Amino acid sequence: MESVIDKSSEQLMREVAEGDLDAFGQIVLRHQKLAWGIAYRFLGDQHEAEDIAQEAFLRILDAAPRYKPTAAFTTYLSRIVTRLCLDHARKKHPAATDALPAVQDNSLSATERLAIQDRELAIRAALDRLPPAQRMAVVLRYFDGLDCRSVALAMDTTVKAAERLLARARDTLEPLLANLFKE
Amino acid sequence: MRCEKVRLKIDAYVSGELPPRVIVAVEKHLRACDGCRQTAAVARRLVALGQALPIPPVPEGFAQRVQALARQRIARPTPAVSSWNLAAWWRLVLAPMNAAASDEEKLGSIEPGKQADLVVWNRDLRKIQAAKDLTGLEVAATYVGGKAVYTSPMFEDA
Numbered sequence: 001m002e003s004v005i006d007k008s009s010e011q012l013m014r015e016v017a018e019g020d021l022d023a024f025g026q027i028v029l030r031h032q033k034l035a036w037g038i039a040y041r042f043l044g045d046q047h048e049a050e051d052i053a054q055e056a057f058l059r060i061l062d063a064a065p066r067y068k069p070t071a072a073f074t075t076y077l078s079r080i081v082t083r084l085c086l087d088h089a090r091k092k093h094p095a096a097t098d099a100l101p102a103v104q105d106n107s108l109s110a111t112e113r114l115a116i117q118d119r120e121l122a123i124r125a126a127l128d129r130l131p132p133a134q135r136m137a138v139v140l141r142y143f144d145g146l147d148c149r150s151v152a153l154a155m156d157t158t159v160k161a162a163e164r165l166l167a168r169a170r171d172t173l174e175p176l177l178a179n180l181f182k183e
Numbered sequence: 184m185r186c187e188k189v190r191l192k193i194d195a196y197v198s199g200e201l202p203p204r205v206i207v208a209v210e211k212h213l214r215a216c217d218g219c220r221q222t223a224a225v226a227r228r229l230v231a232l233g234q235a236l237p238i239p240p241v242p243e244g245f246a247q248r249v250q251a252l253a254r255q256r257i258a259r260p261t262p263a264v265s266s267w268n269l270a271a272w273w274r275l276v277l278a279p280m281n282a283a284a285s286d287e288e289k290l291g292s293i294e295p296g297k298q299a300d301l302v303v304w305n306r307d308l309r310k311i312q313a314a315k316d317l318t319g320l321e322v323a324a325t326y327v328g329g330k331a332v333y334t335s336p337m338f339e340d341a
Contacts (some may be wrong), residue, residue: 105256142233
């Protein structure tokens with residue numbers, strides 16, 4: 001019998017559509033890092049990011065009977081998380097979070113942790129200067145490592161539109177992150 | 184190739200997505216244009232910055248919390264469920280019973296001598312004709328081995 005590990009996410013989604021919650025659990029375990037990563041980097045707040053990532057998976061559950069694998073599952077998930085993040089940003093004015101970025105690596109010295117926090121704060125402040133769509137394009141491309149075509153798919157837009165967003169975002173970010181670029 | 188087009192294509196160039204002939208055109212432009220070379224350097228630095236910066240791990244217990252919410256959502260369909268395919272929904276409802284019915288001596292029907300594993304709904308499922316009838320459908324109680332493992336607050340006094 002095919003083990004659940006061998007099954008593709010698209011196959012698992014067919015099983016979720018049949019009511020298989022174990023298959024849904026596998027979907028969550030496999031892709032939680034992707035959903036969380038996009039949401040956290042865009043929102044800068046762990047609690048908000050968890051809410052968004054959680055909602056994304058529940059929407060996937062609700063929509064499972066209608067799911068058609070026209071694109072990779074990761075693209076589908078990225079699109080849902082992206083849309084939720086952008087809707088969230090439009091509802092409230094994005095402000096730089098006051099919370100210090102979490103640095104989880106216990107092997108780091110206090111100095112190293114402070115340096116990472118400073119860098120995170122600088123990036124956070126720079127990202128918050130961007131309009132939501134530019135910010136999302138930057139998060140997907142530079143922090144989640146998506147290529148331009150995947151950025152366009154996740155944002156449900158054209159490659160050209162994604163390229164324009166990135167070009168404008170770079171112009172804003174370059175002077176703001178100049179100190180970090182020197183390191 | 185003009186600067187305007189190179190600026191738009193610079194990310195695709197840096198990530199190696201461009202077809203060979205376009206790469207040649209971009210590189211020819213970059214050799215002659217300081218501004219666009221700077222743009223390419225910024226794009227590369229942003230990629231490096233993103234790769235170097237760790238994202239905090241997924242909060243502990245995240246998957247379990249989502250799974251618990253999923254179970255609640257399945258047990259108590261929200262209005263969004265009305266857009267589900269009715270046949271798929273039936274399979275969802277009957278899946279536990281079908282799984283149980285594989286052991287016909289002990290499971291699969293409500294009779295003396297059989298294991299009392301059953302789900303009680305607040306409505307007769309056999310009368311569900313359309314997706315709209317799912318609205319308000321709730322699990323009233325769940326019994327495993329004859330003991331109530333879940334009772335809806337609406338039916339605690341039943």
